[in-house]
Amino acid sequence: MGLRLYNTLHRKLEDFTPDDKTVKLYSCGLTVQGQPHVGHMRAYIVRDVLVRWLEYLGYDVRVLENFTDIDDKIIEKQKEQKKDWRLIADDNITAYLDACRRLNIKPADYYPRASQHIEEIIALVEQLIEKGLGYEKGGDVYFRVRKFPGYGKLSNKSIDDLMSGARIAPTEHKDDPLDFALWKAAKPGEPYWLSPWGKGRPGWHIECSAMSMHYLGETFDIHMGGEDLIFPHHENEIAQSEAATEKPFARFWVHNGWVLLRGEKMAKSTGHYFLIKDLLKKYSPNMIRLYLLKTQYRTQIEFSEERLVEAQAAFARIMTFVHEYRDLKKTTNPLRLEEFTEAMNDDLNTPRALGIVFELVNQGYEKSSQDIAESVLYYLNVLGFVEEKQEKPFGPVLRVLEDVKKKIGEENKQDMLTDIKDSVFSCVANMKERDDAFEIVITVLLNIRNRMRKEKDYEFADYIRKRLSELNIHIKDKDLDTSTYRVEAT
Numbered sequence: 001m002g003l004r005l006y007n008t009l010h011r012k013l014e015d016f017t018p019d020d021k022t023v024k025l026y027s028c029g030l031t032v033q034g035q036p037h038v039g040h041m042r043a044y045i046v047r048d049v050l051v052r053w054l055e056y057l058g059y060d061v062r063v064l065e066n067f068t069d070i071d072d073k074i075i076e077k078q079k080e081q082k083k084d085w086r087l088i089a090d091d092n093i094t095a096y097l098d099a100c101r102r103l104n105i106k107p108a109d110y111y112p113r114a115s116q117h118i119e120e121i122i123a124l125v126e127q128l129i130e131k132g133l134g135y136e137k138g139g140d141v142y143f144r145v146r147k148f149p150g151y152g153k154l155s156n157k158s159i160d161d162l163m164s165g166a167r168i169a170p171t172e173h174k175d176d177p178l179d180f181a182l183w184k185a186a187k188p189g190e191p192y193w194l195s196p197w198g199k200g201r202p203g204w205h206i207e208c209s210a211m212s213m214h215y216l217g218e219t220f221d222i223h224m225g226g227e228d229l230i231f232p233h234h235e236n237e238i239a240q241s242e243a244a245t246e247k248p249f250a251r252f253w254v255h256n257g258w259v260l261l262r263g264e265k266m267a268k269s270t271g272h273y274f275l276i277k278d279l280l281k282k283y284s285p286n287m288i289r290l291y292l293l294k295t296q297y298r299t300q301i302e303f304s305e306e307r308l309v310e311a312q313a314a315f316a317r318i319m320t321f322v323h324e325y326r327d328l329k330k331t332t333n334p335l336r337l338e339e340f341t342e343a344m345n346d347d348l349n350t351p352r353a354l355g356i357v358f359e360l361v362n363q364g365y366e367k368s369s370q371d372i373a374e375s376v377l378y379y380l381n382v383l384g385f386v387e388e389k390q391e392k393p394f395g396p397v398l399r400v401l402e403d404v405k406k407k408i409g410e411e412n413k414q415d416m417l418t419d420i421k422d423s424v425f426s427c428v429a430n431m432k433e434r435d436d437a438f439e440i441v442i443t444v445l446l447n448i449r450n451r452m453r454k455e456k457d458y459e460f461a462d463y464i465r466k467r468l469s470e471l472n473i474h475i476k477d478k479d480l481d482t483s484t485y486r487v488e489a490t
Helices: 040-057 072-081 085-102 118-130 159-165 202-215 228-246 277-283 285-293 305-322 338-344 350-367 370-382 394-410 412-418 424-429 434-454 458-470
Strands: 002-007 010-014 021-028 060-065 136-137 140-143 179-184 192-194 198-200 220-226 250-256 259-263 473-476 483-487
Touching: 002 250, 010 350, 021 040, 021 202, 040 060, 040 220, 040 259, 040 277, 040 285, 060 118, 060 202, 072 085, 085 136, 085 277, 085 394, 118 136, 118 140, 118 179, 118 192, 118 198, 118 202, 118 228, 136 458, 140 228, 179 202, 179 228, 179 350, 202 220, 202 228, 220 228, 220 305, 228 250, 277 285, 285 305, 285 350, 305 350, 305 370, 305 473, 338 350, 350 370, 394 434, 394 458, 434 458, 434 473, 458 473
Parallel strands: 021 060, 021 220, 220 250
Antiparallel strands: 002 010, 136 140, 140 179, 179 198, 192 198, 473 483
């Protein structure tokens, strides 16, 4: 079975076959009036996984992701913050790109800004006016919705249904409540560009049509975005683009579900959101990626820090197993490849794909197989996870050993105190190679803990495990004589 994707345009799963070897993909980017939250980042992690999978299947992928850097929301922020709209946009774009880098999201090939493509936007509006689908009123330009017969095909809405709730605002001059703005006349003090209709700026929807067609052509393969963009944004993109070119706009429309917070869509407009920069202070990028990919991309997720903690523990279990093997090679024949491929080809079924990874890890804990570890790393790489740098907290671990030594003395285990030579402490404290010192300290602690387990002093053994766990050092017991550890990245 080849790749099948759910196409919102036809509301069903369809076989994906691009027109040529290069897949042209447009991802609706941020409106950059504020910094990105986890709801935003879900869309871009989904885009990242799809791009990685298309490349895995042998396609070249050309990715365009825009920034809406001029619109009503940014103008409001300019007034509120008394800061130039361009500086607001720059700050928030920088924050977004930094989050993408940390989350290992593959960069797009192009990151156009609406403000940099005013010429293309004006040309597209002129084209619509010439065709009788656009009209100017008082410096504003509107699209005649009723003149586009396919309007509503993406959102599955009828003109009659839309008309029941349509209104014309007092500031608007449009002929029909359903018509939407292609160009807006500038109000005093607002940013503007010169146009055939006077000073003004583009409407939101026309920006995406002009930029996508400029870089990817009049028809391209995939248009992505959150499900909240289906109507009116993407519906309006289709109408104005296909009205202008008389060609199909995007062949596949791929939409991800919302991230919810207390049952509501995570959004700046509601005030219910967690900024991604704040989450990255508490959780590693791998934890966030795992948390989001454990749910199929079209399904809504209720945000929960408890689930993030679970993802943290789950990823630690994977890495504890993998790091038992020091010389892992890049395999070209991973175990259960056919099952993994079937899962990913089934509309990016990442929960099933991750299920295969966890099943392999469970099997690896039972069989201790290097082939299994290499297969696990193979699949983690396909899904965009990165092997984390292991920072070894030498000083805190040394303090744990000193506390354990004190605890041993308080419990009158004199023979064990004798076994822990004072020379170990002085040696460790003065060593220049901290990695070597760290290994000595950990070895001493594991040996103490193994002896406690043999003596069935499980309370003391758990005390050592807990203290190390607080430092993100996770212990795996093989038998009463052997324990291994993994340092989780922080």
